């Protein structure tokens with residue numbers, strides 16, 4: 001039986017999510033990988049418990065995380081039932097809908113029909129009465145934005161989610177839906193976007209700056225570029241790495257000469273700073289206070305420990321930032 005460490009809140013930093021009352025840990029754990037049907041349940045439990053023991057209160061899921069789709073929510077439900085669920089009021093659990101989940105015209109995108117049914121299914125799989133944040137996973141070009149926004153608003157009013165989030169919405173799309181949420185008084189608090197030293201779209205489309213100035217939280221996914229911004233691939237492709245064990249979204253081609261050259265140069269700076277490349281990559285994301293939380297993945301508990309270690313050294317000198325920019329810019 002798991003009993004959480006009493007020290008769990010001693011080292012983590014908690015940031016206010018936009019202008020809301022909700023605080024999120026600087027490091028959150030995502031269950032996109034390593035929580036599928038073929039993954040080890042003992043490892044899943046160890047990942048969640050290690051995270052919580054380090055003050056990671058936020059666990060991020062989606063209806064389709066697996067494989068098979070739905071498996072991550074089912075497995076997380078088992079972890080909760082096994083022990084972690086005793087701490088439900090100390091946890092912020094999110095899920096999403098927006099990608100294909102079941103056959104036919106009602107299992108994808110952003111209609112009210114899909115979003116309401118999908119959340120009901122997610123709650124059943126996890127054995128929960130509500131999630132803390134329910135996200136629309138990606139913009140739907142064909143459903144009126146008003147319908148998607150109203151569906152999310154209604155979900156909060158039904159008590160099945162406490163807050164609303166959006167994911168993969170660019171700045172322009174965020175401005176448009178935020179206006180609708182404001183009119184309805186919806187507790188819209190966060191946008192989940194991809195951001196790392198290697199993928200800087202939220203700087204380019206202005207979302208990073210806009211969100212910070214307009215009370216919207218930002219949580220960044222793939223902050224380690226799925227492992228490319230760690231020491232994982234510096235000496236070849238390990239057999240137990242994501243590229244080899246689950247190459248659906250991280251292909252061998254991604255581990256190329258140019259990427260490795262950058263990772264090695266960044267690793268040298270990280271070493272000078274006395275931290276790992278992963279720690280420096282995460283600290284860099286949080287360098288100017290615009291980002292609420294970095295949403296990491298992990299295949300083993302030691303990676304979570306390493307990543308939370310970034311909290312020990314988060315500041316950069318101007319010189320360091322310049323050198324990093326020269327490598328990644």
Ligand SMILES: NC(=O)c1ccc[n+]([C@@H]2O[C@H](COP(=O)([O-])OP(=O)(O)OC[C@H]3O[C@@H](n4cnc5c(N)ncnc54)[C@H](OP(=O)(O)O)[C@@H]3O)[C@@H](O)[C@H]2O)c1
Pocket residue numbers: 029030031032033060061137167168192193220221222223224225226227228230231232240241242243278295296297298299300302303304306307
């Ligand atoms: N909203 C969206 O559309 C969307 C899309 C994608 C992801 N997400 C969310 O973002 C979360 C994180 O995505 P991600 O897993 O791609 O994030 P990531 O943190 O960039 O990559 C995680 C992978 O990096 C490696 N790693 C992590 N820490 C390490 C360390 N300290 N040292 C060495 N290697 C380390 C591990 O790879 P190995 O497996 O090789 O060990 C791990 O599985 C997902 O779980 C999900 O919740 C959201």
